Amino acid sequence: GENVEQHPSTLSVQEGDSAVIKCTYSDSASNYFPWYKQELGKRPQLIIDIRSNVGEKKDQRIAVTLNKTAKHFSLHITETQPEDSAVYFCAANNDYKLSFGAGTTVTVRA
Amino acid sequence: DAGVTQSPTHLIKTRGQQVTLRCSPKSGHDTVSWYQQALGQGPQFIFQYYEEEERQRGNFPDRFSGHQFPNYSSELNVNALLLGDSALYLCASRVQGSTEAFFGQGTRLTVV
Numbered sequence: 001g002e003n004v005e006q007h008p009s010t011l012s013v014q015e016g017d018s019a020v021i022k023c024t025y026s027d028s029a030s031n032y033f034p035w036y037k038q039e040l041g042k043r044p045q046l047i048i049d050i051r052s053n054v055g056e057k058k059d060q061r062i063a064v065t066l067n068k069t070a071k072h073f074s075l076h077i078t079e080t081q082p083e084d085s086a087v088y089f090c091a092a093n094n095d096y097k098l099s100f101g102a103g104t105t106v107t108v109r110a
Numbered sequence: 111d112a113g114v115t116q117s118p119t120h121l122i123k124t125r126g127q128q129v130t131l132r133c134s135p136k137s138g139h140d141t142v143s144w145y146q147q148a149l150g151q152g153p154q155f156i157f158q159y160y161e162e163e164e165r166q167r168g169n170f171p172d173r174f175s176g177h178q179f180p181n182y183s184s185e186l187n188v189n190a191l192l193l194g195d196s197a198l199y200l201c202a203s204r205v206q207g208s209t210e211a212f213f214g215q216g217t218r219l220t221v222v
Contacts, residue, residue: 031209
């Protein structure tokens with residue numbers, strides 16, 4: 001089955017700086033890569049996604065890149081704000097089944 | 111649109127008991143998946159239902175079973191509860207053929 005690894009497990013950044021989270025996947029058949037943000041006690045919320053036929057996608061301060069050859073994808077958050085503090089999960093979709101990374105706890109210091 | 115709704119929000123059960131969790135999908139969605147999220151970990155896929163049948167299953171024992179009703183809502187049943195079953199159980203819905211999944215707020219199950 002698919003195995004998704006996510007790094008780092010924790011990330012502390014100064015407000016206004018950038019944050020980068022990296023994930024690797026194992027199954028070359030995976031074709032869709034969403035990122036979810038989960039605040040304490042709340043549901044995972046889809047913040048951005050990328051499909052296997054696209055190399056990069058951007059939505060305001062958030063961007064995702066995908067390298068199919070290397071089987072890795074990354075989340076970039078620019079100009080971080082306190083409300084960006086949360087746990088972020090990457091996932092890989094294979095046959096409509098999501099496999100998640102272990103999560104990255106992002107803390108934005110004011 | 112209420113989105114994906116789950117009930118109950120919290121539940122405490124004793125080891126060996128059985129539990130049923132419920133999920134109503136987002137309006138227009140026909141496929142429901144269940145995930146188990148242990149504390150400090152990412153969600154783990156349990157199974158997926160479409161057209162009232164289990165279509166895919168993750169690495170979970172037969173103690174975990176489910177059902178989907180004609181209105182697309184779904185139930186997750188867990189028998190012979192173990193302490194290790196304590197987790198947040200998440201339901202996600204989507205339209206069949208679409209990859210974008212929306213999650214409910216989850217049911218926090220504590221087994222004592």
